[in-house]
Amino acid sequence: MKDVVRIAIAMLVWLALFSALYGLEGVGCAAGWHRIQLTGATLFQAAMTLAFFVALLILVAVLVGLRSPLFRSASPFIAHISIILAVAALFAGLWTLFPALAFSSCV
């Protein structure tokens, strides 16, 4: 069953991070973070930007982990699919989470 986890884990992590950033956006807007000014940005923008980079870092870590001998499957088939999906998850993170950097807050 560990091989099934290896296959699914990267995309599931993407799903969790995607949901988390969407949730963070809701929490931030509800709490009025976009009205709190930090140096050069609002608290909302700072939180979303930080969350974006942390999310990418986590997805890179999953990719590195699945390539490492510690977590890599002994089956070449599973190892290959899990790495394809980890790369896909990283690209999915970049593509679907970039609005955290680019879009206006809470409007």
Added chain:
Amino acid sequence: MSALARHRALSRIWSSEPGWRGVISTVNHSDIGRMFLLVASLFFLIGGVLAMLIRTQLATPRSAFVTPAIYDQIFTMHGTVMMFLFAIPLFEGAAVYLLPKLLGTRDLAYPRLSAYGFWCYVFGGLMLVFALLAGLAPNSGWFMYPPLSSSAHSPGVNADFWLIGVTFVEVSAIAAAVEISVSILKFRAPGMSLDLMPIFAWYALVTAFMILMGFPPLILGSILLELERAFGFPFFESALGGSPLLWQHLFWLFGHPEVYIIFLPAAGVISTVLPVMARTTLLGYRWVVAAAVALAILGFGLWVHHMFATGIPHMGLAFFSAASTLVAVPTGIQIFAWLGTLWKGQPRLTLPMLYIIGFFFTFVIGGLTGVMVAIVPFDWQAHDTAFITAHLHYVLFGGFVFPMLAGLYYWLPQLSGRKRFFRIGEMAFWLIFLGFNGAFLAMHWVGLLGQRRRIAWYPEDAGWTEINLLSSISAFVMAIGVAMVVFDIALHALLAIRGSRNPWGAGTLEWAMPTPPAAYNFASIPIVGDREPLARDPALANKIARGEYFLGEPRGDLRETLTVDAASGRPEALVIFPGNSTLPIALAAATGAAFLGALIRVYWVIPLALLFVVGLSLRWGWSQRQATHSGLQNVGRATLLPLAIETDRSPGWWGSAFLLVADTVLFGSLFFGYAFLWTVGPNWPPPQWLSMSVLELALGLAGAAVEVVGLHVARRAVTRGSSPLRGLITGLAGFGMTIAALAMTLIRAGQLTDYAYGATIFVMIAYALVHAAIPAIMTCSLAYRALRGGSSSPRTSNVNIVGLWTSYAAFVAATSLVATQVSGYLT
């Protein structure tokens, strides 16, 4: 033993009872699969008739064919029937029938669960059919948005039929998903490692996981909406701290994955049939598997794209717009893999191939319009117009019905053992293909001209008359095509002559058996070393029949098969299946009585029915077939394996684990709802928070710890061969403490109808209470068995299963208590 004698012995062991009793007592996957396919097809015809009524109404402006009130019921039931009573059950039927044959085993993991799921589906479907015939059918649209579906705007039982009937049918889907997941991972031919699995099994596995994760949010939403309608719990009422948008989130958390739940099995059929028709192997097997997994999980990140018009902030819109465009990538990988397969093979234009070509044409158009509506500004223009209806039909009819018709004609010789000789199917294809495209291309057009979906009539001067007439005429042409398919299949069943065993020259195991298949599938369970074992060894079927592989010598009246290691396919244990039984239909009837009690609001029926459910479930657990002796068993080929029931991780444990995955998603959805109302819901915070009780919190948390420890002690005792009674009694004490703490919190939950906060706390604690009661009953049963001793004594697997449920119950109780008791301190 000769092949004929083996066939006779195995047929006697595995066959259903003769006559009508066989229908209600069969647990054989071939029977259940055929019954699923038949009933789902009947629902397809019902849904199709409703579609024709819709097109008749819209064929002319200001039509008086049916009243708007009846029209509302018709379009609601058309969507409901097609989604819940046709598409998902057809996949379940195909998977139940095909998987053991493709995987090289004799039955699915839980034969009685297959039958239970089937009967839940039938009874739930009958509820909805009754509502339709009685003029009480749901009428708020297939996605039942409140406040339209709330009791204020939809009085009467119409909406209740949907909420309760569909939830009942979803029990069947969850049962099938657990069944399919465990069967694919554990019940395969020895040697069939994950990389050698037939591609359809991969798709079915991914789909089953999607059902486990996708259906619970809708089950929760339906429960909450029914509680609101029946008792006034204001989950979706803005004035009282609820939000109608919460329903939309819960519905589309299910609804969007549902699209892929429908498409992926069909893609599995394409990936299986197309290479055979092209006389080659599937190009890019690994990439196709990866694309299916990626598509499935991406599908869970798109739900808000159905809510673009609800006033969500731009950043949120952009998240979901980006995710929606991204799904085109794994879909494209599969399309190109199929095209590449055609390129490298030698395609032949058979009837299944015609339907595959029809699929390519329609599904690609549906996919492209999908990318269009993923773009927010376009979606705002097209939202709730006939363009959207046309798009979803291109995706669902093109992406599901065409491939399933290809699959029907591909596996028909396997199912019947006969040879198709009329050409009606080819004529039917062209009528369906041309009719479908005429009907729905026109619908795109009229949608872009501004026609709203779900309207009962339109004015003469709107400029839509000719387009609607064209669409309706085309829809009737398509309906004639579908009727010809039915006629063709009936003729095939009645008149066709016997055919050869493997008419397409396929390489997968379902063709390595006599057709129509025997009840036991394989006279001996083959060893597999290739993705297409029959292509590698054409004599395989004869070797299987001669009993050259595992379990080739029938023992007594035992229905035997093997489980394997999920990754490598190494044989692990011997499984003894239960025989024919009326328990599944009785349990489904008792479950149905509980749902019926809720529907007709005769609430005393519910606890009574649940008592029957508990009693029958306990009997179910106790009536497992046993081997004559415990210990290692000879399974043939000089191999000794333990009984599955004597292993740590029996099939029952895996089934419980997968069921708890679905349960966890439901619990997570409940938490999501709580957090959503807290952060986004209007009129929050509530006037009064639940005060914290140290006694309730301490008692509940201590009880959760004690029950887990108790079951752990019991598990260790059974492993050592001593009595688990002391651990079980400790566990029961823990359950008592937890239940007491939860009951005290429940009583203090406050005025449930005054505010959504109190109602949410009530549901959360009630959920924890139910989940404490389930393992408590299981523990009582184990304690009773331990007291009786002898052959009744609990096995390792029994205690492990209860331990798993106990751990989950402890987690739920602790989380619920903390989340509700400290809520006042989090503001």
